[in-house]
Amino acid sequence: MRVRNKPWAKGYIEDHADKMVTAPEPLKGNWQSRFPSEQPLFVEIGTGKGQFIVEMARQHPDQNFIGIEIQMSVIAVALKKVVASGLTNIQMVHTDGEAVNTFFDAGEVAGLYLNFSDPWPKSRHAKRRLTSPVFLAHYADVLQSEGQIQFKTDNRGLFEYSLESLNNFGLVFDGVWLDLHAATDGVEDIETEYEQKFSAKGPIYQVIAHFPKAAE
Numbered sequence: 001m002r003v004r005n006k007p008w009a010k011g012y013i014e015d016h017a018d019k020m021v022t023a024p025e026p027l028k029g030n031w032q033s034r035f036p037s038e039q040p041l042f043v044e045i046g047t048g049k050g051q052f053i054v055e056m057a058r059q060h061p062d063q064n065f066i067g068i069e070i071q072m073s074v075i076a077v078a079l080k081k082v083v084a085s086g087l088t089n090i091q092m093v094h095t096d097g098e099a100v101n102t103f104f105d106a107g108e109v110a111g112l113y114l115n116f117s118d119p120w121p122k123s124r125h126a127k128r129r130l131t132s133p134v135f136l137a138h139y140a141d142v143l144q145s146e147g148q149i150q151f152k153t154d155n156r157g158l159f160e161y162s163l164e165s166l167n168n169f170g171l172v173f174d175g176v177w178l179d180l181h182a183a184t185d186g187v188e189d190i191e192t193e194y195e196q197k198f199s200a201k202g203p204i205y206q207v208i209a210h211f212p213k214a215a216e
């Protein structure tokens with residue numbers, strides 16, 4: 001997602017340091033200190049403009065949420081939503097999600113959301129895909145036992161790549177949806193900005209999976 005540079009972003013982020021982390025490493029193992037209540041911690045990587053994670057926080061007050069986004073002008077828009085929501089169970093982090101294992105401790109994360117991640121269609125860029133083995137290895141480091149990865153996309157090529165990548169990495173599939181919006185199994189679907197914009201053009205694919213326990 002490309003957005004125009006927002007000259008106000010840096011100052012706005014600095015003014016809302018209570019809701020936004022720009023140097024995450026010192027919080028490793030201690031993220032619960034950013035929230036009023038100690039509760040299971042769910043993380044979205046590539047949170048974009050924040051609609052999904054803010055709505056998740058609103059609907060699940062018994063959980064804590066973190067949205068990670070690499071682009072400052074984008075996360076500043078998400079931060080505005082967080083501030084306007086008045087919610088205290090959500091924090092934003094401006095950083096590269098690839099490095100999750102440098103700022104979350106083993107087992108600190110209860111679940112991970114990857115929504116409409118950039119497809120990086122050229123094979124020489126495959127390592128940048130958020131479902132590549134490079135990222136999966138880091139997710140495995142931080143997710144608690146049976147913690148799920150929930151990935152959805154409208155990009156069939158990225159979805160096929162991700163199914164293969166997760167399978168090759170040994171993840172256990174909990175569910176696969178080839179047309180999430182047509183699902184009749186009652187699966188929760190909180191829509192992202194990207195999803196609302198592009199779902200009319202074709203199906204939304206989703207997979208939910210977890211890393212196996214040692215004996216699984």
Ligand SMILES: C[S@@+](CC[C@H](N)C(=O)[O-])C[C@H]1O[C@@H](n2cnc3c(N)ncnc32)[C@H](O)[C@@H]1O
Nearest residue numbers: 001046047048069070096097115116192193194
């Ligand atoms: C296509 S957008 C989707 C945004 C949002 N999830 C949605 O569905 O509306 C992908 C987002 O992921 C962000 N992103 C890509 N690679 C990232 C990384 N390594 N760490 C954090 N964010 C990343 C991009 O900056 C972009 O905002």
